[in-house]
Amino acid sequence: MIYYRPTKNEVQVFETATANSLPVLLKGPTGCGKTRFVRFMAEKLGRPLITVACQEDLAAADLTGRFMLEGGSTVWRDGPLTTAVRTGAICYLDEVVEARSDVLTVLHPLTDDRRTLPLERLGEELVAAPGFQVVISYNPGYQSVTKELKESTRQRFVSIAFDYPGEDVESEIVQKESGCSPDVAGQLVKLGVGSRKLRSHGLAEGASTRLLVYAGKLVQAGMPLKEATHATLVGSLTDDEEMSRALSELVRSVLG
Template identity: 60%
Template sequence: MTLTASAVPTRVATPFYRAVGDEVAVFRAAAGRGLPVLLKGPTGCGKTRFVETMAHELGRELITVAGHEDMTSADLVGRFLLQGGETVWVDGPLTRAVRQGAIFYLDEVVEARQDTTVVIHPLADHRRELPVDRLGTTLSAAPGFQLVISYNPGYQSVLKSLKESTRQRFVAIELGFPPVDIETDVVAHEAGVDPETARALVMLGNAIRHLEGSPLREVASTRLLILAGGLVAEGLGLRTAVQSAVVQALSDDSDVVRALGELVDAVLPRT
């Protein structure tokens, strides 16, 4: 299979990101040493946006790949392909990043098979090398190359956990949902809604996140709140937008949907 990687230009527009703690300083220090970084945090809390922001500030190309269970090492490193009647080698996204000195971001690393992710080990220690067995060569990472991976600790299972041999090669940065004021600014900016609407959405998100005995596997992320805000910006009523972008997105269970609807009624302002 062919893996799709996205390369983000880093000098076009500054990504919008509001720092919560010392994550920017830690990332900059790691980048200065070429150290790999592990981002930990819940789905939709801003991990990808953070990497995009840091790539922009550092003036580096960002190559992003989403981890999945069918991913093979060849998807990352490269393979021989038939082109125009000839067999040619085509670099994978990881190899391109190593050659170009880009930031390589493997999102949701635990979704990939462990026999695939071991390919990053030589890049994540003092060697900073990528063995390309099919070419019979080993590539040294170009200056500027940095390896970044992410995962959601609260979502992993026994079968999908990060190996200690992988984890201990990385500088870890934990990201979470931001405080109310910061998250309100983020939702207002990204969705294009007024601060009052953004704050109502954030208060709802926090209420869902702090439900006692919650049956939800995932809580309302900042991403979901931005989606709801975007619908409001297009003219939908706040409750209709929340029902579609938050409540129905979080669960298919009718009892859970009903309970979330009651929470919405209790938290959102009536219009």
């Protein structure tokens, strides 16, 4: 089973939502475990998972499907959302605010008590198979004001807020994921926490759990801790010289 370390009541909330056929919205900063959580829940609930990474030119037809010209005739090809609706899978739309608004509109009848997907081109209205569930995620920090979820979308979901876990739990995750020692993991987490505090001093984002895991993997592969942290917790967090100096200073003060 894929490793996921629960950090509060998220497993229970998700299971209750699933049992009641309710869609789920996951929000939280980059690299805090949202995608890992969905993969874990799909496995735990024994449901197939279909993931779609949303970007600005993703159109509704990319999700629902379209007619394609194949060998001289036109045939309908289901998109990932339609496949999920037919098979009762979990459909996970990552970074959903990036998608065009017609994509969110397609989700509306699927995420209320109708649970239907109108396929106008086919002249059909599919009723979602049992087990079908929409899960969306986004990072509230990045998006501009124009890229907020509409109330009518947001209020169709049960929400689970994610954040970086407490030091002990994060250290446990870093050890498990990278194979590094408790001592190294502890120092990396201290650096992570310190970098997050630099947000109030102009750093766009502090180090994610993902980045701490990267650092742990480099150390585990034989790289000295200081070098590993420079390649991740400094280099991957900023291009700004002054901020690099502040991060290097943080590394020095934690690692000595």
